[in-house]
Amino acid sequence: MTRPPEPRHDAIQLRTAAPAPPKRSLSQNFLVDRNTATAIVTAAAIQPSESVLEIGPGRGALTFGLAEAAARLVAVERDDALAPWLAEQLASHGDRVRIIHADVLEADLAALLAPPGPWVVVGNLPYAITTPILLKLLQHARRFDRAIVMVQREVAQRWCAGPGSRTYGAITVWCQYHCSCRVLRKVRPSCFRPSPSVESALVELRPHSDALPRARDETLLQQVTRAAFGQRRKRAVTSLAACRVLPLAREEWEALFRECGIDERSRAEDISVSQYVALSDAAGRARGASGP
Ligand code: SAM
DSSP: OOOOOOOOGGGSOOOOOOSSOOOGGGTOOEEOOHHHHHHHHHHHTOOTTOEEEEEOOTTTTTHHHHHHHSSEEEEEEOOTTHHHHHHHHTGGGGGGEEEEESOTTTSOHHHHTOSSOOEEEEEEOOGGGHHHHHHHHHHTGGGOSEEEEEEEHHHHHHHHOOTTSTTOOHHHHHHHHHEEEEEEEEEOGGGEESOOSSOEEEEEEEEOOTTSOOOSOHHHHHHHHHHHGGGTTSBHHHHHHTOSSSOOOHHHHHHHHHHTTOOTTOBGGGSOHHHHHHHHHHHHHHHHHHOO
């Protein structure tokens, strides 16, 4: 991949004369720091052949730079005033740039991330709905090459945590089951207006190729991880044996842990993503064997 040039400084447009004041209900903390906006567009490293889906373009702090770099840009904005206003500001790009006035949680991502790709997802996400957006993106992880998103710093830490860490949880396992995740940079509250009360971080998610082990039953994988983290301070076998959705006795869980090479004394946070995949596959087989 050839390294695209940094966006021209004047390609980043921080428009202050927007049609409406920021709405808290839509988590509108607009980027006002040009260096950070430039760094995000640079981190996205858009190739001239790539298409971009931007989530929550707002006043266009990233949109103008992305529009200049990408073959196509589709941006989904929920705000009734900002969506038509931004579409007008970008009209000179013609059909290459579409601002869709919609709730991203209701949008048909399969249709939006359709060929021609490859697609790159970019967004300074609305923090109130970061998790539902992540879950929706993960459902469509095969449709994009990478996502570069701004989230609360502590959310970023949860997505990118390693086993054994305090922030490693069920969402970490689900996120890293689909993608490799890394924090690209931290961002201070003063880079936004209004300033959020929390620190932020820019994260890169790169969906795994098919080469990695896939769970036989992904719903079961989610149930196993959620149940294991249900009582964080206890051993994972204890939490799993207490879970009604997975009707296996403690001794059966202990046997499955041994079968998967997991220490029976492990807590949920000590178990790696690939061990969770092995455990959920083994639990599926055991459940099938003992079922009616
Ligand atoms: N990208 C702009 C920036 O960096 O300055 C705005 C980022 S602001 C944190 C989040 C944006 O997401 C806002 O423009 C907000 O209106 C939009 N938004 C909030 N909820 C949304 C939803 N459900 N669907 C689409 N856009 C949404």
